[in-house]
Amino acid sequence: MNNAKRIEILKRLRDSNPHPKTELHYSSPFELLVAVTLSAQATDVSVNKATAKLFPVANTPRAITELGVEGLKHYIKTIGLYNNKAINVVALSQKLLDDFDGQVPENREALESLPGVGRKTANVVLNTAFGWPTIAVDTHIFRVGNRTKFAPGKNVQEVEEKLLKVVPAEFKVDVHHWLILHGRYTCIARKPRCGSCIIEDLCEYKDKLYPDS
Template identity: 70%
Template sequence: MNAAKRRAIYETLQSLDPHPTTELEYSTPFELLIAVMLSAQATDVSVNKATRKLYPLANTPQALFDLGEEKLSDHIKTIGLYRTKAKNVIATCRILLDLHGGEVPANREALESLPGVGRKTANVVLNTAFGQPTIAVDTHIFRVANRTGLAPGKDVRAVETGLEKFTPPEFRQDAHHWLILHGRYVCKARSPLCWQCAIEPLCEFKPKTRAPDV
């Protein structure tokens, strides 16, 4: 895919959604960090349902740490892998309190040293909470980047590197959000809605789908 086509894709996505953001509900960097940790292999909808009840009770590292692993597990038990996530969240709270004054660090190395925080989670927090032009690659973005030809890659790191290389600077801050939402609602895994897709003329996916017969 050439540079002009890539730019046109981002311009189209921008025209549809000038100010995209995460669908996770949060009001502080810490709330976002915990929500992203909980969202691994889970839907944003399920995480939001849990945090709407959890955050009014405990939404700081100290409050969550004081809540404890068992009580936290009870609050997030509707989310997949909730026991492991509860353990990691409590351990993360301890580290934030001991090493970072109870604040979420705004650098990758410190974030990735937290239990349960990998590169994707760190990228989301750096981008959404701290305004850094990182691109977090999840399954949706991996699919869209490969299917469209925007930034093909054999693994998520290769796709991330490709997107960082090929995304024009003025679009990098929002690229993650545009691509994840596009993958979630239009360029779906099993049945992409090509006939409803605004970037379909620019997409290099060959077996385009058609609207089902009514």
Template identity: 70%
Template sequence: MKPDQRRELFARLAELNPHPKTELEYTTPFELLVAVTLSAQATDVGVNKATRKLFPVANTPEKILALGEDGLKRYISTIGLYNAKAANIIAACRILVEQHGSVVPQDRESLEALPGVGRKTANVVLNTAFRQPTMAVDTHIFRVANRTGLAPGKTVRAVEDKLLKAVPPEYLMDAHHWLILHGRYVCKARKPNCPGCVIRDLCRFKDKTPA
């Protein structure tokens, strides 16, 4: 995809949704960190159902530590891999309290040092909570980047690196949200809604679905 096509792609997505945001519900960087950790191999809808009950009771590292691992599990047991996620969140909270004054760090190295926090989770927190121009590539963004020809790559990291170079600077801050929402609701895995897609004429996907 050529530079002018990439700029046009994001211009159209921006016109549709000028202020995109994550569908995870949160009010603080710590709540976002917990929500994103819980969202691995789970839906945002499922995570929100759990955190609506959890956060009014415990939404700081100290309060979640006070719940303990078993107490936390009671709130997140509807989410896949909840045992491992509870252990990671408790361990992460302990590090936040002991090493960061209970404040979520704003640098990648410190975030990725937290149990349960990989590169994608760190990118989401850096971009969404701290407004850093990062690119968190999930399955939706990986699919959209490859299908459209925006930033094709064989690995998640390859797509991330290409997107950081391919996305016009003026759109980079919100590009992650536009692409994930486009993949979730339009460029779906099994049956993309090509007839209703605003970037279909720019897209290089050969097997577009008919009207």
């Protein structure tokens, strides 16, 4: 795919959604960090249902550590992998208290030093909480990048590197949200909704689907 196509795709996505936001519910960098950690291999809907009950009770590192692993499990047991996630969220809360004065650091290395926090989670927090032009690549973005040929890569790291290279600066802060929402609702895994896609004519997917044809 050439750069002219990529820019037109980005312009269309921007025009359709000028101010994209994460679908995870949060009101502070710490709430976002917890929500993103819980969202691994889980839907945003399931995370939001759990945090709607958790955050009114515990939404700070101190409150989470006081709740403890068993107490936290009570609130997140409907989320996949909740046992390990509870351990990680309590541990990262303790580390924030011990090493960062209870504040979520605006620093990649510091974020990735937290239990259960990898590059993707750090990218989301830096982008969504602090406005950094980072691009977190999840399964949706990996699929869209490869299927459309916008940013093909063999793994998430390659797709991220490609996106950082080809996406102009003016689009970088929002492109993560545009692509994830596009993958979640239009360029879905099994049967992409090509007939209702606003970038269908620019996409280079060879097996486009048109249910009404």
